[in-house]
Amino acid sequence: MKKELLIVYNMFGIQPNRQKYYDEIDKILWHIKINNLENDIRIVISAVLKDDITINELKQKYPDVK
Numbered sequence: 001m002k003k004e005l006l007i008v009y010n011m012f013g014i015q016p017n018r019q020k021y022y023d024e025i026d027k028i029l030w031h032i033k034i035n036n037l038e039n040d041i042r043i044v045i046s047a048v049l050k051d052d053i054t055i056n057e058l059k060q061k062y063p064d065v066k
Helices: 019-034 052-061
Strands: 005-012 041-048
Touching (some): 005 019, 019 041
Parallel strands (some): 005 041
8 A cells, every 4th residue: 555645834924035935845845856756745835924926936836736
């Protein structure tokens, strides 16, 4: 039986440096890819109190992440 793991990356509040979020998400995705786990792990981004600019950037940068 194949196990699946769900990773929820939660963003809360307004961060003046949005690049910090993107760097952390990129690190998670890098670990998934380097370990060939694309079919075993799902990642979801949760955002609370985010501005439209951040949400739109997230959608453009990570179109496969829901």
